[in-house]
Amino acid sequence: MPSKSSSRLASLTVAAVCTTVSGVVLTTPAHADTVRIHDIQGTTRTSPLAGRTVTDVAGIVTGVRTYGSSRGFWIQDPSPDNDPATSEGVFVFTSSAPKVAVGDSVAVTGTVSEYVPGGASTGNQSLTEITKPTVTVLSGGNAVPDPVVVDARSVPDRYTPAGDKAANGSVNGLALRPQKYALDFYESLEGMNVQVSDTRVVTATDPYTELWVTVKPHENADRRGGTVYGSYDSQNTGRLQIQSLGPVADFPTADVGDTLTGTTAGPMDFNQFGGYTLVANRIGTLKSGGLQRETTRKQSRDELALATYNVENLDPADTTFAAHASAIVNNLRSPDIVSLEEIQDDNGATDDGTVGASLTVNKLIDAIVAAGGPRYEWRSIDPVNDQDGGEPGGNIRQVFLFNPGRVSFTDRAGGDSTTAVGVTKVHGKAQLTASPGRIDPAGEAWTNSRKPLAGEFVFRGRTVFVIANHLTSKGGDQPLTAQYQPPARSSETQRHLQATEVNTFVKAILAKQGNADVVTVGDMNDFEFSDTTKILEGHGELWSAIKSLPASERYTYDYQGNSQVLDQILVSPSIRRGCDFDYDSVHINSEFHDQISDHDPQVLRFRP
Structure with missing residues (x-):
């Protein structure tokens, strides 16, 4: 077929033959041993020709990528074989901006390679490519194979x-x-x-x-x-x-x-x-589907409303304080207790030894007041510098906000970044040795990870133990599309140790007071059906309350097309048995392109 842009045609040094396939003229150099694209792709995920040089592979250009680190173009053979397992397309990696256009008929000589995006350590499948190519444009303006x-x-x-x-x-x-x-x-x-x-x-x-x-x-x-x-x-x-x-x-x-x-x-x-x-x-x-952000209902006078909210690396330089405040006041309806995850120190990711977060927290509290909410008080414990994971220099931690007009915090001295909180029995009731306190901060389970924050609250004369968590992330797990099936979830090893420690701590409270109200909240970085959750729940010491929702409503995070649970609120038997609780996953972030956090907050309302 004559080219529509003859100036782009390369001169050929070999004879050529023309084949008409479904109205497309595919011009290829004449070689008896010509390799076709489906020969390169083969019937498995890796090419049977990997590492070999192929000559004059013919195809029509179907797409050109001129940006990023993977510049090149795709070619497709318009004359497919009869095997549905063999692809008729392949990517040609040029490294620089390719000099072809969609519709060009080309012949490509190069090396068949298997490229693993992200490297072999990711466990990813590989992409079959032709690399180090020499490209001959034979004609232009050809019809692209039907998709x-x-x-x-x-x-x-x-x-x-x-x-x-x-x-x-x-x-x-x-x-x-x-x-x-x-x-x-x-x-x-x-x-x-x-x-x-x-x-x-x-x-x-x-x-x-x-x-x-x-x-x-x-x-x-x-x-x-x-x-x-x-x-x-x-x-x-x-x-x-x-x-x-x-x-x-x-x-x-x-x-x-x-x-x-x-x-x-x-x-x-x-x-x-x-x-x-x-x-x-x-x-x-x-x-547009017209999706709107959700608003939960206001708690009644005798209901305690407790929320968990990952505010995604919040530091004083961020511009999202007003939006987070509006979410807490208007969408969450000013819960009595808010457990915050990913509160950074007062200069964010600047790694200069700063660990205090009073500027960050008070800026949020002021924004909540400006939005019409209560002036929350707060409790937290500063981490040891650069020991709790997250963004380097950020020193993320959990923070309790509480509305003093509705709930009080029981302050008990002794809690710091390195001292483990314990449980004692006083007058027949469980009591923390420090409030707030951190669970086993020197333990192996918490290496380079956020330590749980435990505290005692009192609502209408009833003590409620709250444990704020941010378990280790799923980073390092193999993807769902990995070459290894089922994919390995290596991050679970540490997360299971953490879940075991949290469950053990809850058991210590219940051993001292079987009817204690214990609520374990936070970004658990795992699903409600996961082994992590099963370990947290133990033998009935806790129960993930998001499972009270219909299966179609159980999600707090959206990743790669999957709406899934990462954030949870788990309750002790005294709360679950009463069945007098209400759970809401408040969808204000995960589904939206203009999200202020990648997590949706969760709200539990119950009568202690």
Whole structure:
């Protein structure tokens, strides 16, 4: 086919042949041993030609990426084979801005490589590429191969096969079964032109100009438009990340429940932060779902309202104080006690030995008053500098806010950053040896992690023990799309030790006073169905109250298209047995592109 831009054609030193396929003229150099793209991709996740040089691989350019650290372009063979397991597309990594355009017919010579986004330590699958390429443009203006439709009918309901035990659980060497497993289906399309249509957004647009949609609108749907993550064994297969090959300014700013109407199409990529990704050169039109931030009800006079809220690295330089204050006053309706996570020290991430947080906390309290809320009092314990994890220099910690007009705090001296709080029995009642105090701050479980903060409150003459937590993060766990299936969750090791210590402390309170009201709150960094939660709950010492909600309403965080639980409030038997409690996961952040934190606050109301 004649080129529409003949000035871009490279001269050829070999004879060429022309093949007409579905109206597309694909020009390739004449070699008897020409390798096709599906030969490179093969029938497993890794190429049978990895490490080898391939010559004059023919294809039509379907997408060009000129930005970031992975510059290059995708090519696709318009003459597919009959094997659904072999992809007909591949990425050509050029490192610099490629000099091809969509619709070019090209011949590529280079080395077949398997690139692991983020490095082998992530456990990620690899992306098959052609690297160190020599590219010959044969013609321009050719029709791009029609995209493969990805929808509820084409994506299998089963997520992934189990890994090969002989290969340490890797799925890389397993034959792809794209009609049985969702990850196999997506892998069989790696590098190919694909499309989705009229898809609902299930993770809002983030600062990196990406969002997630679902092609299965009924799959574990919640009432606000998301897709709920309910167990390790029931993955949501319809989730797909969307990025853009076009200008950032043109990318839709979407919230959960919005819809990308019409067609979104482009090459199927695989990256470190999300796995299989449709990199769109055509994006559907955004239709708002009208999602609104939730407001919980006001507690009654005889109800104690206790909230937990991760305010995401709050420090005095942030511009979100008014917004957080409004959320606490207007959306949470000024709870009697608010346990805050991720309060940073008075100069934020500046690592100069500062550990005090009075400026941070008092700025928030002042903002709450300005928003019409009560003037909270607060208690906390400063950490040892740079010993509690989080952002270097930030010294994050938990802080209790409490409304002195409704509840009092029992101050008992002795609590500091390194002294472990204990439990004694006084006049037949459990009592903390220090209030506030930290649970076993020198213990192995809390190395480079936030130590739990325990305190005694009194409401209407009844003591309530509150333990504020921020357990170690899930960082370092293998992703759901890892080559190892099931993926390893290495962060659980420390988190299980932490959960054991918290449960042991609660048991110590209940041993002294069986009917004590104990509430364990915070960012547990794990799901309500996880082993972490089971360890916290023990043999009935605690119970995660978010499980009182319908399964479709159990989420506090939104990650990679999964609405999931990370923040929890667990209660002792005296609270659970009475059934006189009310739980609300107040969705004000996780579903929105303009979130002020990545966590939704939780509120428990009960009558001690």
